[in-house]
Amino acid sequence: MNLPPLIQAFVLHFGEMGSRWGINRTVGQVYAVIFLANRPVCADDLVDAVGVARSNVAMALKELQSWELIRLKHVPGERRDFYTTLDDIWAIVRKLVEQRKRREIDPTLTVLRELLMQSPASEEERFAQERMQEMHGVIELVTGWYDDIERLETERLVQLLSLGSKIVKALEWKDKLFVGKGARGKAKGAPAGEGD
Amino acid sequence: MNLPPLIQAFVLHFGEMGSRWGINRTVGQVYAVIFLANRPVCADDLVDAVGVARSNVAMALKELQSWELIRLKHVPGERRDFYTTLDDIWAIVRKLVEQRKRREIDPTLTVLRELLMQSPASEEERFAQERMQEMHGVIELVTGWYDDIERLETERLVQLLSLGSKIVKALEWKDKLFVGKGARGKAKGAPAGEGD
DNA sequence: CTGTTACTTCAGAAAATCCTGAAAATTCAG
DNA sequence: CTGAATTTTCAGGATTTTCTGAAGTAACAG
Numbered sequence: 023m024n025l026p027p028l029i030q031a032f033v034l035h036f037g038e039m040g041s042r043w044g045i046n047r048t049v050g051q052v053y054a055v056i057f058l059a060n061r062p063v064c065a066d067d068l069v070d071a072v073g074v075a076r077s078n079v080a081m082a083l084k085e086l087q088s089w090e091l092i093r094l095k096h097v098p099g100e101r102r103d104f105y106t107t108l109d110d111i112w113a114i115v116r117k118l119v120e121q122r123k124r125r126e127i128d129p130t131l132t133v134l135r136e137l138l139m140q141s142p143a144s145e146e147e148r149f150a151q152e153r154m155q156e157m158h159g160v161i162e163l164v165t166g167w168y169d170d171i172e173r174l175e176t177e178r179l180v181q182l183l184s185l186g187s188k189i190v191k192a193l194e195w196k197d198k199l200f201v202g203k204g205a206r207g208k209a210k211g212a213p214a215g216e217g218d
Numbered sequence: 219m220n221l222p223p224l225i226q227a228f229v230l231h232f233g234e235m236g237s238r239w240g241i242n243r244t245v246g247q248v249y250a251v252i253f254l255a256n257r258p259v260c261a262d263d264l265v266d267a268v269g270v271a272r273s274n275v276a277m278a279l280k281e282l283q284s285w286e287l288i289r290l291k292h293v294p295g296e297r298r299d300f301y302t303t304l305d306d307i308w309a310i311v312r313k314l315v316e317q318r319k320r321r322e323i324d325p326t327l328t329v330l331r332e333l334l335m336q337s338p339a340s341e342e343e344r345f346a347q348e349r350m351q352e353m354h355g356v357i358e359l360v361t362g363w364y365d366d367i368e369r370l371e372t373e374r375l376v377q378l379l380s381l382g383s384k385i386v387k388a389l390e391w392k393d394k395l396f397v398g399k400g401a402r403g404k405a406k407g408a409p410a411g412e413g414d
Numbered sequence: 415c416t417g418t419t420a421c422t423t424c425a426g427a428a429a430a431t432c433c434t435g436a437a438a439a440t441t442c443a444g
Numbered sequence: 445c446t447g448a449a450t451t452t453t454c455a456g457g458a459t460t461t462t463c464t465g466a467a468g469t470a471a472c473a474g
Contacts, residue, residue, distance in 0.1 A: 026339065026340060026342055026343050026391065027339075027345075027386060028333055028336055028338060028339070028343045028347065029342070029343060029346045031329070031332075031333055032329065032333055032346070032350065035325075035326065035329045039322070039326060041238060041240075042321055042322050043322060044238060044240060057349060057353075058345070058349050058350070059346075060341075060342065060345040060346075073345050078307075098346055109354075111352040111353060111356050111357070115360070124225060125238055127237070129231075129235065130231065130235060133228070133231045134228070136222035136227075137224055137227055137228060139261065140224055142224060143222065143223075143224070144222060144227070146222055146256060147224045147225060148258045149254070149404050150222075150224060150225045150228070150255075150256075151224065151274075153253060153254050154228065154254070154284035156307040157253075157307060158277065159256050159307075160307050160308070160311055163376065163379050163380065164311070164379060166379075166382065167379040167380075167382050170382030170383040170384075171382060171383050174383055174386065175384065178386055180359065182385065183359050183360060183363040183388065184363075186366030186367060187366040187367050187369065187370055188366075190370065190374055190378070191364060191376065
């Protein structure tokens, strides 16, 4: 591995975190190198930077392309393939959330829907289905919220995030003004107090 | 494995998803069984339900306790340890987010802070540090938002989620009323510092 | 064509992770 | 105390994942 110390530290960290993030060390390191580079990066650069076999780099690039986290960028006068990350950091965050949702949540949503269609054959199954219903409700609510929010342009999104829970004040305030006009959100899953 | 079909299907699914979620198959299956059960569950129940060695169940329980996703619940007249999940589904979601943040994000935040303190020794490092700064800003903004939101009581939280991006209408509206009072959000990629 | 450069595939080696059974430790009733 | 019930620990075998080097394919310049 052959990188300036500051960059190397970050790249090694991404490698270590890889397994927690559901990617492997090489994929993590390769992404880190591309992310920090101020120009498109080719496979040879990566072999040099992270010090693994070329075939391993090729597989990491394929994986990162399947996540749509890097894209091919041809460099004039170069025959080799060069890659960059998505340029805007917010585009990266959006893509990450989208992909993790697709891989970690959607399959479960599908299974839940299937199982909720079936008729329970016992009290035990009836209760289990109730729990599945709760889980289904929460996932639908949260992912539905994100699908909606995700369409906002970045500036609005940042505004919203900066506001944090102060948003609630605005709501209370609006509630007061609009009292009687309806428009209330309905709660799925028992809105009980904190479980402790 | 010895479970009613509906429950078994869910448990097997959780086992398969385990690797994507950063836990192993047994941990996933054990959690699923406890989650769907009508009553506290003991290690023997789990050995029976998921069909793995008792020591494996013990390790899975330890892991789930380290996530604080299950808790010990003593059953009167029983010497064995019984477990339940957190009762409220929202408490579960909150705990999951909290733990994944702790394991998947906080370490990176620490590294980023360290590396951002150092002085770049080259143009290459200077640019890399700029990228790290962008990443740091986004993570601070998003986690800061969550830390804030997370304190809301569940009913309010559900309300907020149900509203989705309609919330923005409320904001625009508030903007209009307060125009001239100086309350605009700014800072693309930059952290905190919102004014109100 | 032919040779060079670059990318991809893949079988099996290497490494990491998971799982088991046996043994040790703990808890508690008598 | 003793002994049964239960949980925990852990060495090493089983399985899965990652990584490599070699062979294969593709693109292209001369």
